[in-house]
Amino acid sequence: xxxxxxxxxxxxxxxxxxxxxxxxxxxxxxxxxxxxxxxxxxxxxxxxxxxxxxxxxxxxxxxxxxxxxxxxxxxxxxxxxxxxxxxxxxxxxxxxxxxxxxxxxxxxxxxxxxxxxxxxxxxxxxxxxxxxxxxxxxxxxxxxxxxxxxxxxxxxxxxxxxxxxxxxxxxxxxxxxxxxxxxxxxxxxxxxxxxxxxxxxxxxxxxxxxxxxxxxxxxxxxxxxxxxxxxxxxxxxxxxxxxxxxxxxxxxxxxxxxxxxxxxxxxxxxxxxxxxxxxxxxxxxxxxxxxxxxxxxxxxxxxxxxxxxxxxxxxxxxxxxxxxxxxxxxxxxxxxxxxxxxxxxxxxxxxxxxxxxxxxxxxxxxxxxxxxxxxxxxxxxxxxxxxxxxxxxxxxxxxxxxxxxxxxxxxxxxxxxxxxxxx
Amino acid sequence: xxxxxxxxxxxxxxxxxxxxxxxxxxxxxxxxxxxxxxxxxxxxxxxxxxxxxxxxxxxxxxxxxxxxxxxxxxxxxxxxxxxxxxxxxxx
Numbered sequence: 001x002x003x004x005x006x007x008x009x010x011x012x013x014x015x016x017x018x019x020x021x022x023x024x025x026x027x028x029x030x031x032x033x034x035x036x037x038x039x040x041x042x043x044x045x046x047x048x049x050x051x052x053x054x055x056x057x058x059x060x061x062x063x064x065x066x067x068x069x070x071x072x073x074x075x076x077x078x079x080x081x082x083x084x085x086x087x088x089x090x091x092x093x094x095x096x097x098x099x100x101x102x103x104x105x106x107x108x109x110x111x112x113x114x115x116x117x118x119x120x121x122x123x124x125x126x127x128x129x130x131x132x133x134x135x136x137x138x139x140x141x142x143x144x145x146x147x148x149x150x151x152x153x154x155x156x157x158x159x160x161x162x163x164x165x166x167x168x169x170x171x172x173x174x175x176x177x178x179x180x181x182x183x184x185x186x187x188x189x190x191x192x193x194x195x196x197x198x199x200x201x202x203x204x205x206x207x208x209x210x211x212x213x214x215x216x217x218x219x220x221x222x223x224x225x226x227x228x229x230x231x232x233x234x235x236x237x238x239x240x241x242x243x244x245x246x247x248x249x250x251x252x253x254x255x256x257x258x259x260x261x262x263x264x265x266x267x268x269x270x271x272x273x274x275x276x277x278x279x280x281x282x283x284x285x286x287x288x289x290x291x292x293x294x295x296x297x298x299x300x301x302x303x304x305x306x307x308x309x310x311x312x313x314x315x316x317x318x319x320x321x322x323x324x325x326x327x328x329x330x331x332x333x334x335x336x337x338x339x340x341x342x343x344x345x346x347x348x349x350x351x352x353x354x355x356x357x358x359x360x361x362x363x364x365x366x367x368x369x370x371x372x373x374x375x376x377x378x379x380x381x382x383x384x385x386x387x388x389x390x391x392x393x394x395x396x397x398x399x400x401x402x403x404x405x406x407x408x409x410x411x412x413x414x415x416x417x418x419x420x421x422x423x
Numbered sequence: 424x425x426x427x428x429x430x431x432x433x434x435x436x437x438x439x440x441x442x443x444x445x446x447x448x449x450x451x452x453x454x455x456x457x458x459x460x461x462x463x464x465x466x467x468x469x470x471x472x473x474x475x476x477x478x479x480x481x482x483x484x485x486x487x488x489x490x491x492x493x494x495x496x497x498x499x500x501x502x503x504x505x506x507x508x509x510x511x512x513x514x
Contacts, residue, residue: 068460130483131471138464
């Protein structure tokens, strides 16, 4: 049996720029930054006191089945449950009963319930060991987001939680894509979620000298920019409905885009930095998986988060990737708008790419003013006009040497649009 | 605090914890089936909440030994009483 083609038929968003695809796209297009002084806790003792927070109005407390357990979970659980249920609703995808037999759930989670772990340690040390919540373990387990999505929706199909640091979300989407393409399942909910805005995250990234310390100074973070000084922490979740294309057409589903390729690789320049050669290898493998060439790529949604070494390593890889052809695809990063959202960063890149593939303008790399001379030949300041984007490449990298890349294209590009029918 | 006052306050605090109306609770209500969906983790957490409300500390194995809400009321009364004096009475 031939490989299935895989399309995106729904999306659920919980982001610092809003709770829908449209709000996210509008914020990106308008060059809006969600980076603001941190409001969740007093950050005055930290060198970095800014973040891209998800507003409570974007992700109100859960209601319905297992609402109590969701509320006791880490932020990543709140975000993931909301995003997954929005995706299922947007894609009109049923998760209960017979529907689950051909569906799977793939969720990428990086730090899990770090926030709840920190709270528990403080509670233990200040009030005593027996005052730790009986929900402590379940609040922080990385799989609890997928678990509660399933329990709340009577979903009985397979669920997988993938933890590959910041590449987790892209890996989850990629693994779901491969499972559908090889006809193991017909559809999947797939995405990533993280909620790391907690004091221990600020002190830990501060210890790594990774955080931007421009608190109200020059706009930050500054992906690709000569004057970048580090990342800004963000949070959120994005979950997609992925579906075998013919099934989606038969049921008359709205088709946002087609996922064509995916690769994930190991290797890096240490535990916290990518290597140019490994990034290049991963991008090439993703294009090969899509049976595409670098000349077929119109836009790259990059990992670039504002760490000079990491951003330049990625640019070196992209420069090498596109050196052979004449194409100069646009290269952009959305971290200036959203901060670094960890496991959600790849899925947020995919959500932005889906916008560009559906006629939205390519979002400019916010705060990028000047690149190093060796990158002057790259298309980092493209004409941000709408349309004409047929295919995007998404690059992600996670601590520990985890690379993941996705190739996503306009739906039905190069083939006629079949007649849609309700089933 | 009288047993009736403890009952009233306990029901009030259970309602606060569960964020629902539990005015239907009676002294003879069984703890195991106090409200729908009150599983073991939620029961343990509810006891922590009641500890904070009454400023007492329950024994770890308490739930397994109590059957009704009245048993819990009596236990809380005993704990409150024991706070006043040196003697501690087991249930």
